[in-house]
Amino acid sequence: MSDRYSAFALARHALQPNLPWPRAWASPEPRRTYDAVIIGGGGHGLATAYYLARNHGLTNVAVLERSYIGSGNVGRNTTLIRSNYVIDGNTQFFEHSLKLWEGLSHDLNFNCMVSQRGQIVLAVSPGQLDTFARRGNIMRLNGIDAELLDRGEVMKLLPYLDYSKEARWPIWGGILQRRAGTVRHDAVAWGYARAASQRGVHIIENCEVTGFVIENGQAVGVETTRGRIAAGKIGIAVAGHTSHVARMAGLRLPVESHILQAFVTEPVKPIVDHVVSWGAELFYLSQSDKGGLVFGGHIDGFNTYTQRGQFPKIQTVAECAVSLMPFISRLRLLRHWGGIQDMTPDGSPFICRTPVKNLYLNGGWCYQGFKATPASGWTFAHTMAHDEEHELNRCYSLDRFEKGGELDDYGIGNWTYKQ
């Protein structure tokens, strides 16, 4: 088990090169029974386990991961954090998440490299700038920082964009959230795993759940590839495969699995200081510490569990990048990859109880899961510990479509593959 990371520990290990760093988290044999079991050792599952221990004193907890820690979407996203949501419920939830990000490295004693470099969303028409003003007003009324920028201000901050008359989408201005930014995503998984493990949580890798044990409408355990494990409470946090796992408990969900691709170019010298999102198409970029430009786009548009993306989306994303920054047209894409995510009819997630007693659901993250990780774990831990929703996730119930409680932040309507 690892000791506390500090400058002193770093110096001690530097002076004693034969002293290996201890494993960051323990690798115990699973017990036969736990107070709570969380299925899925991604960011959300690990964060839930950590906050169950930290906030609610529940330490007889196991996280079951079918592969290894960091193998899923926590290592496949584009690492952005922000809290610029419009609809009540989303606005407060994602702001809570951003506040937790701001103190996360200290809380976990693990450097997550939280970089609040600011996010600028570019408006490409006067009408869009008006909607950004409305968004900014909503954010500021909720105590969240937002600044509306005119074209000149954007030109000062982002001098490298195409402001020529030939630009297909002229830049009219933008909205800036200075507290937004990026986080090293692997460190989030490792940091939560280590911090949870230090508090007694069992992290069981290479342990796939193959079924639920349900007695009298109540979940009492799971069948796994490492045997049956009894549990007082069971949480599902497997976004991407939520339908697949929930079906084993007899649940049919408002979720379709879709692929989202991400891209990194070959490394170049520092040029992009912020996170830049475009209003003309769902496209955004940032620059990694290694110098690669990280591009994100929209989902491919049809449901699939394959982690292989389709070529037309690569083309679209490259076109967006070159439209905004024509000088990178000769830059080569170094890598691209896909992650599978739960798309929901309104583009918002579920953190809630389910019709099966003692079975709880965390999923439906669409493509906003990474930035939500701390608040997701925080509120899901509360929901599991108290068998009721926290005020921040009361809106993320499974029955919200029956009750007219859609949280359609994009205003698109009931389309999983358009959100």
Added chain:
Amino acid sequence: MMIPCPYCGNRDHSEFRYGGDASKARPAHGAGDPKAWHDYCFLFDNPKGPHTEYWQHVLGCRRWFRLNRNTATNEIGGPA
């Protein structure tokens, strides 16, 4: 991914628009049970495996058709 349009033949998927799960049964017109409509509109089987779905050849002949595809491999089993 190439998609076989029943009229135009194999074309790249970028010519098509995805139209969702085709295995759902739409409740009868005027059916008053909100639960049946909720389940039809909002719930998905979302299988990891064989799936029957709607596509439209939106940049071609504009025909709507059903397609069998395996969501675990993207292997296409032809028009359904």
